Amino acid sequence: MKKFSKPLILAVIFFLLSFAITVQVRLTNNSESEASRDKVSSELKDKIFELSNSNEKLKKQLDVTEKNLDSVRSNASNDDASNKEKSELIKKYSIIDCETDVKGAGIIIRYFPNEKNADGYTVGNSDITKDLVDIVNELKNAGAEAISVNDIRMTNMSSIEMEKNNIVIDENKIAKPYVIKSIGNSETMNSSLIRPGGTIEVIKNSNAKIELAISKEVKIPKTMNIQ
Numbered sequence: 325m326k327k328f329s330k331p332l333i334l335a336v337i338f339f340l341l342s343f344a345i346t347v348q349v350r351l352t353n354n355s356e357s358e359a360s361r362d363k364v365s366s367e368l369k370d371k372i373f374e375l376s377n378s379n380e381k382l383k384k385q386l387d388v389t390e391k392n393l394d395s396v397r398s399n400a401s402n403d404d405a406s407n408k409e410k411s412e413l414i415k416k417y418s419i420i421d422c423e424t425d426v427k428g429a430g431i432i433i434r435y436f437p438n439e440k441n442a443d444g445y446t447v448g449n450s451d452i453t454k455d456l457v458d459i460v461n462e463l464k465n466a467g468a469e470a471i472s473v474n475d476i477r478m479t480n481m482s483s484i485e486m487e488k489n490n491i492v493i494d495e496n497k498i499a500k501p502y503v504i505k506s507i508g509n510s511e512t513m514n515s516s517l518i519r520p521g522g523t524i525e526v527i528k529n530s531n532a533k534i535e536l537a538i539s540k541e542v543k544i545p546k547t548m549n550i551q
Contacts, residue, residue: 426470430507430542431514433459437500438531452502453491455527457484459504462523466516468506470544474498475505477547494547510538 437452456473463471471478476493483493490497506513514536517524524534 425543425545426507427541427543428469428507429510429540430468430470430505430538431463431510431517432537432539432542433504433506433517434535434537435459435502435504435527436533436535437502438533449489449491450486451530453484453486455530455532456491456502456504458523458527459517460484462517463504463506463508463513466508466513468508468513470507472505472544474503475545477545479547505542505544507542507544514538 435455437455460471460473460478473484473493476482476496476498478493481494485492491499516522517536519525524536527534
């Protein structure tokens with residue numbers, strides 16, 4: 325029987341050990357890579373689940389609001405002492421969901437920007453946009469319950485912006501004449517608008533013209549963006 329030399333045996337053992345270590349390292353790297361991918365995947369699943377839950381909660385809140393509105397409407401026809409309270413609830417929920425035309429006491433503002441401001445510069449749409457934003461914000465701060473600009477209902481998500489030199493509200497282009505309507509305590513809103521140094525005075529100082537009218541019945545349409 326042929327005998328193998330000791331160096332040859334050691335070489336074979338060394339080769340086998342090296343091969344085993346290499347395989348082990350690769351398996352470890354693959355395992356870590358899979359673990360990392362699993363972690364990222366798990367985090368993404370958690371985020372999707374979180375967003376889904378949040379969306380579901382918002383849908384449930386809207387459903388509750390709409391059910392309350394339908395319930396109050398159906399019961400409001402009863403001729404009893406609670407009719408006034410029911411009418412107030414109808415108004416409240418209609419304003420919240422913005423999906424119903426509403427009417428009530430409030431203010432109607434007609435805004436006529438001048439072609440040139442006090443310094444003689446041409447008034448552009450950016451200046452008009454700013455004035456409209458300032459008026460709407462002033463009304464909100466004064467407690468307006470519902471607001472529209474050129475019959476576009478302003479919601480909590482609405483914005484008045486400039487896009488390609490056009491004034492846009494919720495993807496709807498608007499142009500003069502500019503009419504802002506608001507429902508709420510007309511005295512409070514009027515006082516806030518005409519106070520010294522207030523929004524109206526600042527706008528008038530730019531040679532723009534603004535007409536304010538208190539009305540017992542202001543009509544504001546539902547939002548245009550109902551899906």
